[in-house]
Amino acid sequence: MSPRPTGRVRSTTTGADLVISRSFRAPIEDVWRSVTAPESTARWIGPWEGEAAPGKTVRLQMGFEKGAPWCNVSIDACEPPHRLAVSMKDDHGDWRLELSLTAKGDTTELAFVQHLTDPALAGDAGPGWEYYLDMLVASRLGEPLPDFSDYYPAQRDYYAGEARTQE
Numbered sequence: 001m002s003p004r005p006t007g008r009v010r011s012t013t014t015g016a017d018l019v020i021s022r023s024f025r026a027p028i029e030d031v032w033r034s035v036t037a038p039e040s041t042a043r044w045i046g047p048w049e050g051e052a053a054p055g056k057t058v059r060l061q062m063g064f065e066k067g068a069p070w071c072n073v074s075i076d077a078c079e080p081p082h083r084l085a086v087s088m089k090d091d092h093g094d095w096r097l098e099l100s101l102t103a104k105g106d107t108t109e110l111a112f113v114q115h116l117t118d119p120a121l122a123g124d125a126g127p128g129w130e131y132y133l134d135m136l137v138a139s140r141l142g143e144p145l146p147d148f149s150d151y152y153p154a155q156r157d158y159y160a161g162e163a164r165t166q167e
Helices: 028-036 119-141 156-164
Strands: 008-012 015-024 057-061 070-079 083-090 093-104 107-116
Touching: 008 119, 008 156, 015 119, 028 093, 028 107, 028 119, 107 119, 119 156
Parallel strands: none
Antiparallel strands: 008 015, 015 107, 057 070, 070 083, 083 093, 093 107
């Protein structure tokens, strides 16, 4: 059975935002390490190398993609342990991404946003980010990693529908 999609697409003045959230029963600093430390990111998206700071570019290996390609990721903003904004360009287009963390008692809320230039991109991007965020959850819990084929194409229609409501 495929995981249930949880994200939303929201209109913006420049296109749309794909927004997906996850909750962690952990301190904000612990979750921040999971999304920024190369040994932690290696477990759910891929390792990265380079000098990480706003205005700098690091190299991220997409460890769970076919061929595990490397890509350049520009760090647009980094406000530990609350916000990370990055941008990258690859064969599939331009990617502008943000992660925001908020502590609520003994829980940390993660909000992931992909700024889309075209809402129609959500049909392909949404399932991928659901997969990667569930990879993050599973890696933190020491659980088996999910299989991408459970997300795509199963969630494509949901996200395409979300995008149509923003047109």
